[in-house]
Amino acid sequence: MSHNKPLRLGMIGGGEGAYIGGIHRIAARMDGSFQLIAGAFDADPDRGKVFAATEGISPDRAYGSYQDLIAGEAGRADCVEMVAICTPNFTHYPIAKALLEAGFDVICEKPLTSTIEDALDLEKITASTGRYLGVTYTYCGYPMIHEAREMIARGDLGDIRTVQVEYPLEWMAEAIEADGNAQAAWRTDPKKNGRGGAIGDIGTHAYHLAGFVTGLKLDSLMADLATFVPGRQLDDNAHVMLRYEGGARGLLWASQVALGCSNGLRLRVFGEKGGLFWHQEAPNELLFAPLNEQSRTIKRGADYLSHAAVTRMRTPPGHPEGYLEAFSNLYAGFAEIIRSRKDERLPAAIGLNLPTLRDGVKGVAFVDAVVDCHEGDTPQWVRPNVV
Numbered sequence: 001m002s003h004n005k006p007l008r009l010g011m012i013g014g015g016e017g018a019y020i021g022g023i024h025r026i027a028a029r030m031d032g033s034f035q036l037i038a039g040a041f042d043a044d045p046d047r048g049k050v051f052a053a054t055e056g057i058s059p060d061r062a063y064g065s066y067q068d069l070i071a072g073e074a075g076r077a078d079c080v081e082m083v084a085i086c087t088p089n090f091t092h093y094p095i096a097k098a099l100l101e102a103g104f105d106v107i108c109e110k111p112l113t114s115t116i117e118d119a120l121d122l123e124k125i126t127a128s129t130g131r132y133l134g135v136t137y138t139y140c141g142y143p144m145i146h147e148a149r150e151m152i153a154r155g156d157l158g159d160i161r162t163v164q165v166e167y168p169l170e171w172m173a174e175a176i177e178a179d180g181n182a183q184a185a186w187r188t189d190p191k192k193n194g195r196g197g198a199i200g201d202i203g204t205h206a207y208h209l210a211g212f213v214t215g216l217k218l219d220s221l222m223a224d225l226a227t228f229v230p231g232r233q234l235d236d237n238a239h240v241m242l243r244y245e246g247g248a249r250g251l252l253w254a255s256q257v258a259l260g261c262s263n264g265l266r267l268r269v270f271g272e273k274g275g276l277f278w279h280q281e282a283p284n285e286l287l288f289a290p291l292n293e294q295s296r297t298i299k300r301g302a303d304y305l306s307h308a309a310v311t312r313m314r315t316p317p318g319h320p321e322g323y324l325e326a327f328s329n330l331y332a333g334f335a336e337i338i339r340s341r342k343d344e345r346l347p348a349a350i351g352l353n354l355p356t357l358r359d360g361v362k363g364v365a366f367v368d369a370v371v372d373c374h375e376g377d378t379p380q381w382v383r384p385n386v387v
Contacts (some may be wrong), residue, residue, distance in 0.1 A: 014086030015041030044109025112360030141326030157271030
């Protein structure tokens with residue numbers, strides 16, 4: 001029997017005023033992969049239930065807390081099959097742990113947890129329960145990122161020499177957390193965000209993207225963190241030098257105070273035979289610069305692209321796709337993982353090369369290593385616990 005109906009989705013957090021919750025809901029609906037039927041959308045139970053009504057959630061499945069959702073759904077024949085966690089970092093671990101142990105599959109925002117100990121524990125729990133946990137490293141959902149990955153894997157660039165990845169933003173260039181911006185407030189609170197500020201919030205995206213595209217494994221790093229906005233408790237700018245296994249070198253820059261940068265995620269990969277360039281604000285194109293040849297632009301929609309890229313495309317050439325579609329590709333992939341498990345078959349292409357629980361663990365270990373390096377008495381290369 002093939003399971004093609006939309007999977008029943010629950011959501012923790014992501015209610016009124018939560019930007020990322022709306023993105024998750026759009027992504028879940030875009031391909032008909034999921035139907036949102038239950039949720040605990042807010043730390044304020046009453047406000048969460050009011051929001052649930054605006055999403056068409058039945059009152060008996062609008063829960064006041066994640067504990068209530070687990071208790072209410074566990075006894076239903078039509079219980080949710082997967083639950084998305086759209087809450088601040090410090091809550092990810094207890095919520096994911098409870099869901100996994102109750103038998104639910106999980107989609108979790110990044111970074112996975114606030115501490116490496118919690119991340120490793122979630123990995124053990126997931127293995128022991130046999131459930132699935134996917135992490136929303138959004139940018140690996142872009143078709144041209146998969147094309148870049150395929151090109152590097154087949155040797156178009158030769159041995160990789162240098163990787164440069166940057167993620168500059170401007171939205172926290174002032175102390176907006178002191179002026180009532182809730183999204184900035186928890187991101188600058190070490191008790192809620194974890195040890196890293198910009199490096200945890202967006203630096204982990206950059207780190208994951210570089211590794212996803214190149215296949216390189218980090219050997220060690222050296223980091224310099226800065227907090228430019230007075231009174232802020234966590235870093236808002238990070239420079240990290242990277243040494244990869246096999247000899248490649250890398251540079252990573254993450255900033256929340258880079259004026260003029262709206263969402264400037266950019267990746268450059270240089271090998272012995274060519275260079276490859278991708279920019280998130282123009283995500284439908286790759287620039288390929290082969291050695292001793294004219295540089296050329298590779299566009300999304302072209303019929304010569306890899307199957308991995310084509311699988312993630314929805315519209316014909318010339319019709320741009322972007323962030324929402326990339327996010328939706330992750331949701332479609334997570335759904336395929338669950339469906340293939342039910343059907344006892346291998347996942348189709350959309351269910352391959354997804355950001356996994358292990359990627360989440362590596363991201364937390366990366367942040368730890370960056371902060372350890374910065375806080376050390378003398379500059380030195382630091383090896384993450386997990387690579």
